[in-house]
Amino acid sequence: MKLNLSLKQKLLLSNIGLIVVFGLVLLFQFNNALSQQKEEIRNGFNNSSSKLSSNLSQSFYKFYHNVQAISKNESLKGDDKEKISFFLNELVSLYPNYDFMVLTDLDGNYKSSSSLSPAGDKLSVSNIEGSNFSDTDWFKAIKTGKLTEDYEKKIYGSHFSEIKDSKIGKLLYGESKKGFYVTTPVQDEFGDSLAILTTFVGVRAVEESILELETSLKEEGKEGALIRVVGADKLIASNDATEVALTPMSKLKFEEDDNKSVEGFELPWAKSRPLVAVEKIDDKRFLKDLDWEVYVEMDSTEAFQGINASKNFFGVSFIISLILSAVVAFFMSRALSNRMSKAAESVSSGSDEINQASGEISDQAKLLSESTNQQASSLHETVSSLNEISAMVSKSASHSQSSKEMSSRSRESANEGMKTIEQMLEAIDEIASANTEIVEQLNTNSKEMQEITNVIKEIEDKTKVINDIVFQTKLLSFNASVEAARAGEHGKGFAVVAEEVGTLAKSSGDAATEIEDMLSKSIDSVNKIVENTKSRVDGLVEKGSAKVEMGREVSKQCKKALEIILDQSSNLDMAIEEIATASVEQSQGIQEISKAMDQLNAVTSQNSDIAKKVSNGTNQLNQQAEKLSFVSMNLNKMVYGKKEKINESNEVKEQISDDNKVIKFEQRKPVKKEAPLPVEDKTTVNGAEAAFDSDDDEWEDL
Known part of the structure; x- marks a missing residue:
């Protein structure tokens, strides 16, 4: 069944259809852009573990070889305890990550040590004077030659212990100290061992790297990240104050959320996967046998807070835009239909004027021909x-x-x-x-x-x-x-x-x-x-x-x-x-x-x-005017649907001449034509000013 819809109805349906299609395309593109932005955030977050891993391996490499450089100092090869203590104090003040340094003989007997903390406070050296350290892990490793080494990476000559509570540190500071022993023998110019030097690196060296990464993530707008460094399934350091070092624990705090993620395109109701970056420290400056791992986690709600806010704002804006677009489309269709109907009426009346003007043009053409002949002779x-x-x-x-x-x-x-x-x-x-x-x-x-x-x-x-x-x-x-x-x-x-x-x-x-x-x-x-x-x-x-x-x-x-x-x-x-x-x-x-x-x-x-x-051409123009009248009737039918609306005031009286078959129209009084105003949309019909009516009444109805 063919629907005879008016132009207003056709325009309204077309505009609404275009708005819906455009809205769906825009919604798909926006959601796709959000998904890509989330993936970029995840990829950027994965680099955080690599950054922390690089910093830790660099610190390890420095502490591992520093102790060997210190052992080559001539003052450590002598027996002057005061001189040795002074030298070790200077090193502790220059490198604050060292809590203390101890020098023993080859039997493990105390020989000398640093007597000041990195802050310059005096240590209780008397508590360890006369002590024997032959039963400590670091001393046994040096004596038995079980050093932490990797000749392929050119890392050898020292022993790097696991993280532990230092008994020596508790005697010197009066409180528990967690860290790593880095130990190496003191040798003469012939390679013979003279003594054993051990340095204790506090766990704050790792905590400083964690703090540096946390600050960097905050600057990127990623607050609330959980950063952990684990060694041998034990927590070495973390930025979470509630977690205690040296305790076995679950490595991933948000691990249970990972199973609920949706790969690829994320639906609006699907819960986002957490941000997890895991990396085992293993490069040319670190020993793989230490088994250190870096874990950086972050709840997706915190990471995607800005994206979620943009999504909510877009949803509200999208709905409001659809409503406003529909309203605007309705009034635009109505206004355009009114203008088209008035244009149809103008076309109908304009055909009358064309017929009248063609006769006048014919007379003027004859006068023009006569005047041009006279002008030619002159x-x-x-x-x-x-x-x-x-x-x-x-x-x-x-x-x-x-x-x-x-x-x-x-x-x-x-x-x-x-x-x-x-x-x-x-x-x-x-x-x-x-x-x-x-x-x-x-x-x-x-x-x-x-x-x-x-x-x-x-x-x-x-x-x-x-x-x-x-x-x-x-x-x-x-x-x-x-x-x-x-x-x-x-x-x-x-x-x-x-x-x-x-x-x-x-x-x-x-x-x-x-x-x-x-x-x-x-x-x-x-x-x-x-x-x-x-x-x-x-x-x-x-x-x-x-x-x-x-x-x-x-x-x-x-x-x-x-x-x-x-x-x-x-x-x-x-x-x-x-x-x-x-x-x-x-x-x-x-x-x-x-x-x-x-x-x-x-x-x-x-x-x-x-x-x-x-x-x-005037005769042909008369014939075209007749065709224009027929087109005007079809235009009215298209604008008003079933009803053919014809303005009675614009009807013409046609008389067909039997001699020349030229259509003649009723003569009308000439009226002075005025140019259209630049602001208002007006058209001249029969020489008079015919302006389109404004849509104020329609807006008042709304």
């Missing part, structure tokens, strides 16, 4: 205009490039003119310098001509002197003639000489006169030449300087004009460059716009095609 005209503008911009760019080249050539010519003007200014400066040098040279020549005039004047002065000499010579010749006349015949020769001298004086005077006339004329000529030359040169120099200055001014004005031309040319080049760059950029921009317009034209064509496709 785009063609725009593209043509852009092409013309692009051609004009290209020509402008070409002209600007030509102007730039002409401006560059003008600027180069101006630069060359500037260089020529600068060269002309340099030449004018050189001419001015040359004129200055000419004036200076003329002044120098004038001075030299003046010097020539001075020389001529000096010659004239010398000529006057010559005239004076000529005059005096004439006068002398006349006087000589007079004297020759007076002499008569005797003075004729002298008269001839006087006449010749007179003639010569006259010739000299005439020549001097001519020279004087010539010098006078020369001086006048030189002075005139100097004055005329100076006046002419001064005039020429003055005119040349004026012309040079005028040329300099004109050259400077030309230079300024050329500089202005160069500046204007540079500015013109920059302007032409900017125009050319702008023209190129405009050309590129127009090309980009042209490309964009081409693309826009293509898009417009695509839009036109799409509009046609939309118009065709």
Whole structure:
């Protein structure tokens, strides 16, 4: 029989089923994890016996060989009792686990001993002085050579006794002392025995190891553990104060609980097995013949206290979680069902809107097609205009490039003119310098001509002197003639000489006169030449300087004009460059716009095609809307079960056209659609805001 359940009932049953399955899986995994955790605790607990066994074997090895090391001291080989006692006291204070040490001769007679306890208290040594220990077990073992040895483990040379009450200890301390005798012979360098040394190790050495293990277990959260060390079926030491050492007893306190354990998966009602760790001490540092065993036990209730608490907490939490999950599943199913029913109603009403919208889309598609055609024609005209503008911009760019080249050539010519003007200014400066040098040279020549005039004047002065000499010579010749006349015949020769001298004086005077006339004329000529030359040169120099200055001014004005031309040319080049760059950029921009317009034209064509496709798709959308109405009816049936709930307000009026077989729907007034709020879950139906109702009423019913 097929059950027509509503969506609410289906969701509720599915959620409850999932919760139950998930809970069972979680319960199994949790119990399995607890079992693994218990096994890990047991495995960790088993290591505790190994730890204690290792510590005890190490202590045994130390005490066994310490006595041999002590026996090799030279003070023990002598007869000085005080010296021996002092040495033994030092050892007892250094190793507090030793209660006392005794040294005897080979016959067992007391020789010396420690006189202080490990705490520094004096011992009653007088009680054992003069005693003979030949009847003690440790002395007999040394004398008979029955040592506790194992050559394979390299343990030999000493005797280690069983735990016992020491009679010597009672005499020294006045109270019973339990422990072990460790004895060895004192030998000389040839191996001959000289004496026998025995050390008594108190049982507290074992108790300290037990206490150390107990502390370690407490730090791990394992309190209440029972720790025992048994030797030869007798208790050596325990952490239980009620147990007495050296008494035979049951080795396992919780042994009866072990038979009630369940291997593997532990059921919740099964009692947990106790924690037991047993190990016989037998390693390379311990003698197997001593038969020591270590027992570490713990009640599982104490060991698994945290796990049991977690189990109880999980059980309570699991039950509460199941109840809460069922309640939440109920309300979630109810709320989801309500939302699905409202969604079904929304789908039903939405199909009406789809039919109405398809008609509107068809009309808008036609309008879109017409507008795209108009837009395409406008785009063609725009593209043509852009092409013309692009051609004009290209020509402008070409002209600007030509102007730039002409401006560059003008600027180069101006630069060359500037260089020529600068060269002309340099030449004018050189001419001015040359004129200055000419004036200076003329002044120098004038001075030299003046010097020539001075020389001529000096010659004239010398000529006057010559005239004076000529005059005096004439006068002398006349006087000589007079004297020759007076002499008569005797003075004729002298008269001839006087006449010749007179003639010569006259010739000299005439020549001097001519020279004087010539010098006078020369001086006048030189002075005139100097004055005329100076006046002419001064005039020429003055005119040349004026012309040079005028040329300099004109050259400077030309230079300024050329500089202005160069500046204007540079500015013109920059302007032409900017125009050319702008023209190129405009050309590129127009090309980009042209490309964009081409693309826009293509898009417009695509839009036109799409509009046609939309118009065709609208007809198909009407057909799909009819199918959506059928799906909406099935959705209502699924949500409400047997009853098919249809909202009467959302019914549509269908009219089937015989011409095109397109479904037409009743037109409705358009309503402004609002976006859904971010917090509340709302949906728009027929353009109006249709929100899902809250579940407050359902919570109030609960």
